[in-house]
Amino acid sequence: MLHSHSLGKGPNLIILHGLFGSGDNWRSVAKALSDRFQVHCLDLPNHGQSPWTEQLNYPSFADAVRDWIDANGIKHTHLIGHSMGGKTAMQLALSGDTDWLQKLVIVDIAPRDYPPHHQDIFAALDAIDLSQFSDRRGVESALMEHGVRDLGIRQFLLKSLYRNDENQLAWRFNLELLKSSYDGIAKAPDFTAPFTGPTLFIKGMNSHYISRDDQPAIEERFPHAQAKLIEGAGHWPHAEKPRAFMRILEGFLPE
Structure with a gap:
């Protein structure tokens, strides 16, 4: 079972971190949202305090998150994912089984393969x-x-x-x-069916992780997606420009 920490009360909101990270990286965002949501920061497999596994790819990450959701009796939730966690969130959203997923936020990552850069x-x-x-x-x-x-x-x-x-x-x-397993981390998430729910892509203006060339793939997979840019931010806009990031989240997520 994945390790997690949760705080707040209200509708469920799950946050998935990026490569080399953990749910703890998102504690300040979770605290800021905890007056409106019950926020769950998960450690993905092989990160943080979650178990180490024998394989590492987006289907296995997505399965672990779904197992956590089911084990905690969560019927509906919003989902935020950053970088590797964003691809995991996309893997979940593109599975074709999304009655549980309300709103999706993808932070500075696109649904495509990336060349090695770590x-x-x-x-x-x-x-x-x-x-x-x-x-x-x-x-x-x-x-x-x-x-x-x-x-x-x-x-x-x-x-x-x-x-x-x-x-x-x-x-x-x-x-x-x-x-x-790095080649698997760099790959695009599997695409079974488009996610037609409300979706927001947040990009740091100084980051190269999302480009104009990614727009067709995003529109195909997330036909109702919108995008927001954060000026002066790179690949970690939630940490680099927290106030701007929170304003965008608060405008997208429900009251």
Whole structure:
């Protein structure tokens, strides 16, 4: 069963995080929405505190989310997904079985294959022997030395650093499986039937994850989709421009 944390009262709203992340990355958004919704931040398989599995692809992610929904007796919910979590949300929405799905929000990702673009991060993580470090500061310095120059990305990765039962530093994400399954992560979600419910794509204006070339695929799969741009934001608009992001969400989600 997937790990989750929930807060608030009202209609259900599920949030799915991106690669290397966890539901905890969305805690501030969940708190801001908790006066209107019961918000559930899930850790996807092989991330956060959710179980590690033998396979990693969007159908298996979607199955795990549906199992969590069924186990928690949720009959209807809104769904937000960012990046890898956005593709998982699309996989669920495009399954043809969507009576439970009310409104869909996709954050800075399109329904298509992407070329490999996380090699530098994988190389840095591979190069670091966590047994040689006693604290987060040392790991951060090692990440920078091995090419992760962006402070925001280093801080994001370090959110998944913890001490295991042997009191040793470890990553919460399943690094080996993420590496071996990366081609599957980069692929487009499967397309069984279009999702005809209300859909919103949110793009950071400085991000290249969604382009004009993606519009035909989006319109084919999500015929009622609308789009919003957040000026000055990149691939993490919810973290980079939280006020603008929340205004957009509040305008799209029901009262």
